[in-house]
Amino acid sequence: MIAGAVLSVGPLVRFGGPTPADVVVTLLAWAPALARARAPLPAFAASASVVVGWWLLHGLEPRHLLPAGAAVLLLLVWVVDRCGPRTAAAAVATCLAVPLLAGAAALAGRPGAAAVVPLAAVTVTAAVVGRDRRTRRAYLVALEDRALRAERERDARARVAVVEERARIARELHDVVAHNLSVMTALADGAGFAPGTAQALEAVAQIAATGRQALAEMHRLVGVLRTDDDPAERAPAPGLADLAGVVEQVRAAGLPTVLTVTGSPRPLAAGAQLAVHRLVQEALTNTLRHARGARSAEVRLDWRAAELAVSVTDDGAPAAAPDRAGPDRAGPDLAGPDRAGHGLVGMRERVAAWDGSVTAGPGPAGGWRVAAVLPLAAARAEQDGTPVAAP
Secondary structure, eight states: OHHHHHHHHGGGGGGTOOOHHHHHHHHHHHGGGGGTTTOHHHHHHHHHHHHHHHHHHTTTOGGGTTTTTHHHHHHHHHHHHHSOHHHHHHHHHHHHHHHHHHHHHHHTTOSOGGGHHHHHHHHHHHHHHHHHHHHHHHHHHHHHHHHHHHHHHHHHHHHHHHHHHHHHHHHHHHHHHHHHHHHHHHHHHHHHTSOOOHHHHHHHHHHHHHHHHHHHHHHHHHGGGOOOOOGGGGSOOOOGGGHHHHHHHHHHTTOOEEEEEESOOOOBOHHHHHHHHHHHHHHHHHHHHHOBTOOOEEEEEEEOSSEEEEEEEEOSBOOSSSSOOSSOOOOOOTTOSOOSSOHHHHHHHHHHTTTOEEEEEEOBTBSEEEEEEEEHHHHBOSSSOOOOOOO
16 A cells, blocks of 8 residues: 555656645545455545545645546446445446536536546456455355355265165165074974973073074164165175176177186175175176166186175266266166166275275276275175075
């Protein structure tokens, strides 16, 4: 503001000054500009009062109006930028009154006619600049608000996807565990009718009672996760033996797919088999929907000494998204209807439940590769005797 005041005093040298009064008026006109950010309208009113009052006291002579009036124009920009439309219009009208008075004075024979057009032009220019600043500021605020809302919506969708996938996993694991508990209860009830000692009969009866209690508790706690009564969701959980059917579905959809098994298969828990089955389903579904130019795919199960390695590869062009975003491709909905870009989340949740890990990315020879590793120590079937059929 000091620099503005000095620059305003300088041109007065042309008019035979500046006088001490000119310096004082110039400083008084620029001083309210210090408060332009906090109170633009009061600052504009104070500066305009000083300049117009000084001008009127000297008979509307242009020398006593310029160049200290630049402070008023600067504050006019801030008023139009920060205040409401009515306030801004009043401020512009106040500034336009000056060239109107100068024109009226010129018609009465006073000097100053040459200043009418420049004064009107700079006033309109200041108003346009202020309006432009207001528009740009509102646009930036809108962009920031839109970005924040988009970020919140993205986080909300991610949380909903995790919750829905965990609910689906809990529902399917509930079916597996409930089935095993039902079998245990039935066997224990049957054993109770076999001849034996009283202690054996009491122990068998206790096993049956415990099985019934666990089954009832499972239905009561996990049953709230069920959102519908679709009989298809109550069917036995699929396992490794059903992978051949998944591969056949993909072949029928037009993508040549092979299933390769190496090593010696070992019994796996039903939940672990379900995790592998869903991973293969989801990976092949993503290949059908999003792989551009895919001509073939391979599902590989590698039984190792301490782990099962599962990989699904294709030769399509990968796209940048969590699942392999891109234009949808027609194909069978192998993994269910809620695959809206969060299938990788479900893969990781399922495999992590068995201490495994999942990676997804471009394959070493091109295309796309989804790979998972399940430690057999966590995933091996213990008491259920679940067979692992060669797919």
